[in-house]
Amino acid sequence: MEGAEAASLLGERSAAPPARFRAYRRRWFLLAVVCLLNCSNAMLWLTFAPVADKTAAYFHISLETVNWLSMVYLLISIPFGLVATWVLDSVGLRCAVVLSAWLNMIGSITRMFSVLKFLSLGSQSYWYLFVGQCFSALAQPLIIFSPTKLAALWFPDHQRATANMIASMSNPLGILIANLLSPALVPEGKHIPLMLGIYAVPAVTACVLATLGIHEKVPPTPPSASATSSNSQPFFTGLKMLLRNKPYIILAVCFGGGIGMFTCFSALLEQILCEKGYSNDFAGLNGALFTVCGLLGAFLLGMYVDRTKKFIESTKISFCLSALASIMFAVTSRFRHQAITLAITSSLFGFFGFAIYPIAMELAVECSYPVGEGTSTGLIFVASQIEGVILMILLQALTVHVSEDPFSTCALDQDGALDWTTPVLVLAGLCSGMACFYVIFFHTDYKRLHAETISADLAKAEDAVTAHVPES
Numbered sequence: 001m002e003g004a005e006a007a008s009l010l011g012e013r014s015a016a017p018p019a020r021f022r023a024y025r026r027r028w029f030l031l032a033v034v035c036l037l038n039c040s041n042a043m044l045w046l047t048f049a050p051v052a053d054k055t056a057a058y059f060h061i062s063l064e065t066v067n068w069l070s071m072v073y074l075l076i077s078i079p080f081g082l083v084a085t086w087v088l089d090s091v092g093l094r095c096a097v098v099l100s101a102w103l104n105m106i107g108s109i110t111r112m113f114s115v116l117k118f119l120s121l122g123s124q125s126y127w128y129l130f131v132g133q134c135f136s137a138l139a140q141p142l143i144i145f146s147p148t149k150l151a152a153l154w155f156p157d158h159q160r161a162t163a164n165m166i167a168s169m170s171n172p173l174g175i176l177i178a179n180l181l182s183p184a185l186v187p188e189g190k191h192i193p194l195m196l197g198i199y200a201v202p203a204v205t206a207c208v209l210a211t212l213g214i215h216e217k218v219p220p221t222p223p224s225a226s227a228t229s230s231n232s233q234p235f236f237t238g239l240k241m242l243l244r245n246k247p248y249i250i251l252a253v254c255f256g257g258g259i260g261m262f263t264c265f266s267a268l269l270e271q272i273l274c275e276k277g278y279s280n281d282f283a284g285l286n287g288a289l290f291t292v293c294g295l296l297g298a299f300l301l302g303m304y305v306d307r308t309k310k311f312i313e314s315t316k317i318s319f320c321l322s323a324l325a326s327i328m329f330a331v332t333s334r335f336r337h338q339a340i341t342l343a344i345t346s347s348l349f350g351f352f353g354f355a356i357y358p359i360a361m362e363l364a365v366e367c368s369y370p371v372g373e374g375t376s377t378g379l380i381f382v383a384s385q386i387e388g389v390i391l392m393i394l395l396q397a398l399t400v401h402v403s404e405d406p407f408s409t410c411a412l413d414q415d416g417a418l419d420w421t422t423p424v425l426v427l428a429g430l431c432s433g434m435a436c437f438y439v440i441f442f443h444t445d446y447k448r449l450h451a452e453t454i455s456a457d458l459a460k461a462e463d464a465v466t467a468h469v470p471e472s
Contacts, residue, residue, distance in 0.1 A: 022222075023155065023156050024219050030154060034146050037139075038143050039177070040199075043177055044104065045136065049066075050178060050183050053280070064396065067392070067396065069130065072130065073140055074260075082382060097142070107135030107203070108199060108203035111199075112128075114132075115192060141381060145378045148164055149372075150164075151163040164302070165359075169295050180288050250438065251442060256381070257430065257434045263392075269287050275402065277336045290346045301318065318352045318355045325353070327428045328345040330424045366444070367446075395420075399422070402418070
């Protein structure tokens with residue numbers, strides 16, 4: 001019944017026949033700007049995680065304090081995520097992208113004040129880093145929620161999953177760049193000012209392009225039937241519909257938990273590996289393999305789903321395989337001198353885990369249609385941030401201090417290095433449990449695709465009737 005209601009709503013609001021649908025070439029410029037923003041924001045988020053020990057030594061703070069530079073993204077995104085969904089579905093895509101670009105740029109510039117020697121900041125320098133991270137964190141929900149909205153408003157139905165995949169995967173691309181660039185730029189703590197300056201360049205570039213290059217809220221002519229009713233449900237009505245939608249809630253809990261786990265893995269990877277004797281460069285390489293293979297997996301799965309529309313089957317298989325990879329990593333990371341095995345397991349974890357991300361975002365729209373794309377994806381992201389904060393706090397609480405460890409490559413604080421064996425095993429167990437829950441309990445209809453099919457059939461029938469009506 002829900003699919004029929006969605007189709008009816010679509011039919012009422014799609015006055016233009018399919019022949020009038022049009023895809024504009026400037027959609028690729030919009031996609032490029034969103035990609036650059038997403039990539040830059042992820043780079044700002046993960047700037048310090050690959051060099052956490054050197055950051056702690058440079059600013060004379062603890063590793064736990066350095067972790068707050070990443071965790072603040074999660075905390076701020078929880079309340080502001082709801083605001084971001086309202087901005088996207090009520091104010092529009094252009095406002096969301098431009099606003100996020102300015103917040104992202106202001107954050108990147110604010111961070112640079114922490115290393116300006118002439119200010120003589122002393123112990124206050126850390127707070128410039130923290131405030132800058134807060135501005136960038138405000139931009140994150142607006143950026144991350146944009147891909148599904150952009151794909152729905154500007155791309156035809158046969159390109160939606162691919163466009164969403166490209167825009168969404170620019171976020172892990174930023175993680176990849178940070179994992180490779182931060183250790184390369186900061187062999188010693190004194191090079192942190194150079195790193196902050198380089199990371200500000202893409203943020204400023206994205207802000208200029210977004211401000212000067214994006215002029216329209218929506219395209220003059222929609223690219224698909226569903227785009228004509230993309231804003232059909234008021235924000236609070238959409239929220240109520242989502243909270244009553246059982247498949248959507250299951251997807252939000254499981255997929256949100258998956259995002260939270262990947263967030264923790266990316267932010268804590270260097271600390272997990274250094275206690276076992278692995279260098280920052282090797283941790284950065286593992287993070288890079290994790291992300292590169294994830295991008296490849298997302299690209300291949302996005303192309304496959306665009307052709308087959310097998311959203312559910314693809315996400316269930318990928319979730320199970322990523323759970324197996326997480327178990328392999330949890331076991332392997334307990335031992336030293338396992339560089340090749342760790343690299344393989346990180347690659348597999350990324351390949352299957354990241355592949356789920358863009359497909360699950362599209363699936364969220366499919367199972368919640370006609371709720372706005374910003375609201376349906378935004379609520380999942382808010383859930384992922386809540387779960388990510390809980391996981392970050394839980395995993396750090398489960399660590400054990402190792403006062404004297406001759407194999408550790410960590411820059412030790414006063415309490416010594418941290419043993420992450422128990423937290424990593426807990427993370428693998430949670431990933432496996434959520435995968436099983438998702439496979440068993442998640443089932444849904446593809447409401448948007450069903451509505452578009454009915455609308456197209458009705459339009460064809462009307463054209464056929466018109467063609468056979470004799471002229472008077």
